[in-house]
Amino acid sequence: MSEKQSADASTLNLREDSRPGDREGIEAIVTATGFFTPAEIEVAIELFDERESKGPASGYHFVFAERAARLIGYACFGPIPCTQHSYDLYWIAVHPETQGRGLGRAILAAAERAIRERGGKRVYIETSSRAQYRDTRGFYTRTGYELEATLRDFYAPGDDKAIYSRALSPTD
Amino acid sequence: MSEKQSADASTLNLREDSRPGDREGIEAIVTATGFFTPAEIEVAIELFDERESKGPASGYHFVFAERAARLIGYACFGPIPCTQHSYDLYWIAVHPETQGRGLGRAILAAAERAIRERGGKRVYIETSSRAQYRDTRGFYTRTGYELEATLRDFYAPGDDKAIYSRALSPTD
Numbered sequence: 001m002s003e004k005q006s007a008d009a010s011t012l013n014l015r016e017d018s019r020p021g022d023r024e025g026i027e028a029i030v031t032a033t034g035f036f037t038p039a040e041i042e043v044a045i046e047l048f049d050e051r052e053s054k055g056p057a058s059g060y061h062f063v064f065a066e067r068a069a070r071l072i073g074y075a076c077f078g079p080i081p082c083t084q085h086s087y088d089l090y091w092i093a094v095h096p097e098t099q100g101r102g103l104g105r106a107i108l109a110a111a112e113r114a115i116r117e118r119g120g121k122r123v124y125i126e127t128s129s130r131a132q133y134r135d136t137r138g139f140y141t142r143t144g145y146e147l148e149a150t151l152r153d154f155y156a157p158g159d160d161k162a163i164y165s166r167a168l169s170p171t172d
Numbered sequence: 173m174s175e176k177q178s179a180d181a182s183t184l185n186l187r188e189d190s191r192p193g194d195r196e197g198i199e200a201i202v203t204a205t206g207f208f209t210p211a212e213i214e215v216a217i218e219l220f221d222e223r224e225s226k227g228p229a230s231g232y233h234f235v236f237a238e239r240a241a242r243l244i245g246y247a248c249f250g251p252i253p254c255t256q257h258s259y260d261l262y263w264i265a266v267h268p269e270t271q272g273r274g275l276g277r278a279i280l281a282a283a284e285r286a287i288r289e290r291g292g293k294r295v296y297i298e299t300s301s302r303a304q305y306r307d308t309r310g311f312y313t314r315t316g317y318e319l320e321a322t323l324r325d326f327y328a329p330g331d332d333k334a335i336y337s338r339a340l341s342p343t344d
Contacts (some may be wrong), residue, residue, distance in 0.1 A: 040254055082212055084328035122325060149321030151337065153294060156256035165323065 012103070012112045013066045022064060025071030029095045035132065044091055047076050060090070061118075063110045065103060072098045075111040079122075085121040092125075101155055108143055117166050123168060129160035140164045184275070185238045186282045194236060195220055197243030201267045207304065216263055219248050232262070233290075235282045237275060244270045247283040249295075257293040264297075278314055288340050295340060301332035312336045 023045065030036050031045045055143035059081070065073040073094035080086045089111060094104045102136040115123060125140055127133050129150065141147070145164035195217065202208050202216045225233040231253070237245040245266035252258045261283060266276045287295060297312055299305050301322065313319070317336035326333035 037254075043238055043253060054336075080326075081215060083326060084331075086326055124323070124326075148323055149335065151296070151320055151335065153339075154252075154255060154296075159256075163321065163323065167325075 010067065011122040012106065014106065015064050015066070016062060016114060018052065018064065020046075020146050022062075022071060022074075023052075023123060025064075026093075029071065029073065029092075029093050033093055034096070035093075045092075047090060049108075051076075061108065061114060063107055063114060065094075065107050065110075067098075071095075073103050073107050075107050075110050077115060078169065079118070080124070085119055087115045087118075087123050089123055089125045104139060105143060112166075112168055116170070121168055123166050125164045127162050127164070128155055129162050137162060137164075176302065182239065184278065187236050188234060188237070188286060190220075190224065190234065190236065194234075194243060194246075195224075197236075198246060198265075201243065201245065201265050202263075204268050205265055206268070207265075216248075219262060223248075233286060235279055235286060237266075237279050237282075239270075243267075245270075245275050245279050247279050249283050251290070251292065251297070257291055259287045259290075259292040259295050261295055261297045263317060276311060277315060284338075284340060288342070293340055295338050297336045299334050299336070300327055301334050309334060309336075 026048055027041065028058050030041050036044070048062070050058040051062060056134055059078040061077055063075045063077075064071060074091075075089060075093075076091040077087055077089045081089050089108075092104065092107060092111070094107065112123060122147075125145060127136055127140070137147075141164075146168045147162055148165045149163040151161040151163070153159065169171075199213065199217055200219055202213050208216070211217055219232050220234070222230040223234060232248040233249055235247045235249075236243060246263075247261060247265075248263040249259055249261045252260050264276065264279060264283070266279065280324075284295060295317075297313070297317060309319075313336075315338075317338045319334055320337045321335040323333040323335070325331065
């Protein structure tokens, strides 16, 4: 393998447009994390399908992260209807083989950049209070998100919803 | 007008199935309240259209209130995806001509009954912190809802989202 090929293979490519294979890539990533129930995996794929069939009118936007033409992470976000400039980050996932190398942070930053470009000023992220999500919550706190509210027993008895938010500054 | 006709005309009928004219009725009610922006009115109608085209799979359920065959109020609610038994009350509206006579309370109770019948145990209602919604917020508090969280500047700068919730008991 020449040096040039080696460099290409390790380059992280972040893009907003989908490519063939992304649907399978998303399914592979969310399944591999071991975090999500079959129903949640189905929702993840539905968001992608909605976007593919309706375009931006779906209200869903994506950031895809790939390395050597392989999808290794992604985020899905969109404007919250009836708000002036609030966005939901619906999903962010990184393949477990590539976690812990700043990839989640890079995808989140790319999503925030795309939100800001669309006029978004606040980002909301919802997650579970379960122990399983401790690292996830720590990730949001480290990346500038504030725990703004907790809804008790939202997902199930003993499983609260934690709502994180961040106000984007124009210079972020 | 005979006494019988008079009695029929004043009887409140609460039903879950839609009838011809409900779409126009919903538009008339939400417009007449003077509360909602054109974009919000569009959303109200979209929820109805979604239900009509997809049925229960839409995730939207309705309670319609009519008197003398005229729609005078309604509520729209549905299960929150990926939760065990939480429901959102997306919309509740009463025609301004018939407000202040316990009609909102009757519609809300009918919606809660329908939610309980479907296995729902918690109901969430989101509304704005704006002064315009003071009576709305008072209505939720009087009917057993607790202000569980406030998301600052959610709708717009200075316009917070207030999240109310209520745990339904089997005997309500």
